Amino acid sequence: MKKFNVNTEPDGTEDEEMTVELDLDDGSHVTCAIVTILECQGKDYIVLLPLDENGKNSDGEVWFYRYYEDPNDANTEPVLEYIESEDEYELITDAFDEYLDNAEFDEFMDET
Numbered sequence: 408m409k410k411f412n413v414n415t416e417p418d419g420t421e422d423e424e425m426t427v428e429l430d431l432d433d434g435s436h437v438t439c440a441i442v443t444i445l446e447c448q449g450k451d452y453i454v455l456l457p458l459d460e461n462g463k464n465s466d467g468e469v470w471f472y473r474y475y476e477d478p479n480d481a482n483t484e485p486v487l488e489y490i491e492s493e494d495e496y497e498l499i500t501d502a503f504d505e506y507l508d509n510a511e512f513d514e515f516m517d518e519t
Contacts, residue, residue, distance in 0.1 A: 445503060453471070
């Protein structure tokens with residue numbers, strides 16, 4: 408399980424970038440942008456974009472985790488869990504590919 412702290416940029420605009428701070432198993436910390444939270448087969452998954460010390464991601468790598476929130480307590484930190492099953496990982500990557508396809512289509516439609 409990962410420690411998960413949510414941050415937002417303080418500018419108050421609608422385009423605030425949501426980020427999380429992850430404490431990794433090796434003791435290091437990484438800031439990640441939240442790309443999206445997806446539902447797949449009744450479970451929630453979060454897609455994170457790890458950022459370097461300059462707040463950038465140059466390789467396009469994303470990380471997938473199972474994601475849980477306590478519906479009874481909005482103040483409880485969400486929980487992230489590793490996806491260890493190859494079948495489950497394939498399901499979420501397929502769902503993310505579909506999400507990206509839809510986002511590209513929506514962007515195209517907005518331009519026309």
